[in-house]
Amino acid sequence: DAQGQVIGRVPECMAQTCGVMPELPEGVQMTCAVEPAPYLGSCYESCRDGYTAAGNRTMETWTCNISTDAGNAVELQGEHLSCIASTCGVGLPVGSSYFHD
Helix, strand or coil: CCCCCCCCCCCCCCCCCCCCCCCCCCEEEEEEEECCCCCEEEEEEEEEEEECCCCCCCEEEEEEEEHHHHCCCCEEEECCEEEEECCCCCCCCCCCCCCCC
């Protein structure tokens, strides 16, 4: 105003979080240090028990970041890890009294 006073309310700002997890491929699990992941926070994909990573990566990092495709909202961004079901073929008993599914 004319006396140099600021008029109005102080804005309330809230940090955006990535609350929606991406749909995960079979055998993949995601864990975040903080849930929901905060802006620039990280989540990690790994293979569930009974699955093995295909290739040489055993973990994939996803980051909560701004997405221009989602109207500048934040979303988890990263590449999915590929996990394949482990097989149990070595060391199993063999004989007519045993069967394996």
